[in-house]
Amino acid sequence: MKKWTRWEDWVAVAAGLAVALSTMFLTPMGSSVAIMAVLGVALAIAGLVNLAWPGMVAMEYVQGAIGLLLIVSPWIGGYVDTMTFGAAWMSWISGAVAVVVAALAIRPSMRAHHDAVTH
Structure with a gap:
């Protein structure tokens, strides 16, 4: 598998950047700015690592875990606001996007790892 070609990882990078940059435009609530900035940057970095080394299966799981943290972070950080499109949404x-694309990328990543190890 070629580096820098997997769409799933590009989507994860875009989602991470969207979360991190949205802190400048959305109304801050609780600790939304800190949590979203850190998790957004972490998701973008995980996506870039997956793009650079497509056979690192563990990073796909890390990417999925960051997605799960983003899903639960509004309750942990105290910024749940379901009435408006804000930081929680x-x-x-x-x-959710990060979890889905990580799940879709696990099998190709395992295949790339297997091909790299056996050849």
């Missing part, structure tokens, strides 16, 4: 949507 951004975390939930981006977290």
Whole structure:
């Protein structure tokens, strides 16, 4: 598998950047700015690592775990606001996207790892 070509990882990078940059535009609530900035940057970095080394299966799981953290972070950070499209919705949507693309990328990553090890 070629480096820098997997769409799943590009989507994870975009979702991470969207979360991190949205802190500048969304109304801050609780600790939304800190949590979203850290998790957004972490998700973007995980996606870039997956793009650079497509056979690192563990990073796909890390990417999925960051997505799960984004999903639960509004309750942990005290920024749940279901009435408006705010920080909570951004975390939930981006977290769900990260979990889905990580799940879709696990099998190809395992195949790339297997091909790299056996050849």
